[in-house]
Amino acid sequence: MKDEQHSESAQEHAYPETTAGKPTVEDNAKVSARGANVYYGEKQAIKNVSLDVGAHEVTAFIGPSGCGKSTFLRALNRMNDTIDICRVTGDFRLDGEDIYDRKVDVVQLRARVGMVFQKPNPFPKSIFENVAYGPRIHGLVAHKSELDEIVHTSLERAGLLGEVKDRLDTPGTGLSGGQQQRLCIARAIAVSPEVILMDEPCSALDPIATAKIEELIDELRENYTIVIVTHSMQQAARVSQRTAFFHLGNLVEMGDTETIFTNPEHKLTQGYITGRFG
Numbered sequence: 001m002k003d004e005q006h007s008e009s010a011q012e013h014a015y016p017e018t019t020a021g022k023p024t025v026e027d028n029a030k031v032s033a034r035g036a037n038v039y040y041g042e043k044q045a046i047k048n049v050s051l052d053v054g055a056h057e058v059t060a061f062i063g064p065s066g067c068g069k070s071t072f073l074r075a076l077n078r079m080n081d082t083i084d085i086c087r088v089t090g091d092f093r094l095d096g097e098d099i100y101d102r103k104v105d106v107v108q109l110r111a112r113v114g115m116v117f118q119k120p121n122p123f124p125k126s127i128f129e130n131v132a133y134g135p136r137i138h139g140l141v142a143h144k145s146e147l148d149e150i151v152h153t154s155l156e157r158a159g160l161l162g163e164v165k166d167r168l169d170t171p172g173t174g175l176s177g178g179q180q181q182r183l184c185i186a187r188a189i190a191v192s193p194e195v196i197l198m199d200e201p202c203s204a205l206d207p208i209a210t211a212k213i214e215e216l217i218d219e220l221r222e223n224y225t226i227v228i229v230t231h232s233m234q235q236a237a238r239v240s241q242r243t244a245f246f247h248l249g250n251l252v253e254m255g256d257t258e259t260i261f262t263n264p265e266h267k268l269t270q271g272y273i274t275g276r277f278g
C-alpha cells in the first residue's frame, strides 16, 4: 500500500517553486527527495519537500521545534516505517535508486544509511561487542581477525580508540556521555555506511564533548555523507556546508551554509537566524 501511494504521488508532485535558495545540487547528489510528504494519521508533518543532499558534504536541517526536521531525516532511511500511523509519499532516492521501492531490503538500506540518535544509546554489552554487533549480523566478516580490524578501525575513525583500547571488554554504558556518542558513531561506521543521519547528536553532551563530535563530523565527511538535525544555529554554521531551513513542514530555504546565515533570501529564514522567532 505504502509503495503504491509513494509512486503515485511521485508523479503528482512537481518541484515546489516556493523553496528559496538552492535546494538541489548540480552533479553530486547522494540522496534526493522530490515532492516528499509525511503524514502522522491526518496530520501532515512534511509538505511537498524537494531537496538534494550532496555527497561528502555535511547538510544541516534547522528550524523551530516541531517543524518536521526529524521526521524528514527519518524518511531518508525509512525509520518512519516503524511508526504505524506514519505515511510517506513522494520520491526518495539514494544514488538514484528508489529508497521506497518494494524490493529494497530495509535492513540493508539502514546499513547504507546509518543513524545516530539524540541520546547516546549503546547496547548493554562491551565496547568491543557494541561495534562488532553490526558487522556480525550483516555477515561482513569471516574471521575473528577481520572483526578485530573493523572494530579497531571504526573506533579509530570515531576518535575513540585512544581512550578505550585498553578496556574494550568493559561495558559501553560505563563510558562518559560524549564517549558513548562516539561509540554509537563507531557502531554506525562499522557496517560501512555511505550516509550517516544524526538527529541532534550533541544535545545531551557538554560543550567539550560537543566540540569533539563536531570535529569528528568534519573529519568523517571525507568518507561519508552526513545529514545533521540541530537546534543550534552555531553548530549548523560550524559543521555544515549546506543548510536546509524547515518551517511548519515546509522547506522554506536551502543553500550553502554561509549564504543561509549571512544573506538568506526568505523573510522567514531571516527571522529565524536573527532569533526573531523559534
Ligand SMILES: Nc1ncnc2c1ncn2[C@@H]1O[C@H](COP(=O)(O)OP(=O)(O)OP(=O)(O)O)[C@@H](O)[C@H]1O
Residues within 6 Å of the ligand: 040, 045, 063, 064, 065, 066, 067, 068, 069, 070, 071, 072, 083, 231
Ligand atoms: N510519532 C509521532 N506521532 C504523531 N505525530 C508526530 C510523531 N512524531 C512527530 N510528530 C509530529 O510531527 C511534527 C514534526 O515533528 P518532528 O519531531 O519531526 O519535528 P522537529 O522539527 O524534529 O522537532 P524538534 O526540533 O522539537 O525535535 C510535530 O507536529 C510532531 O508533533
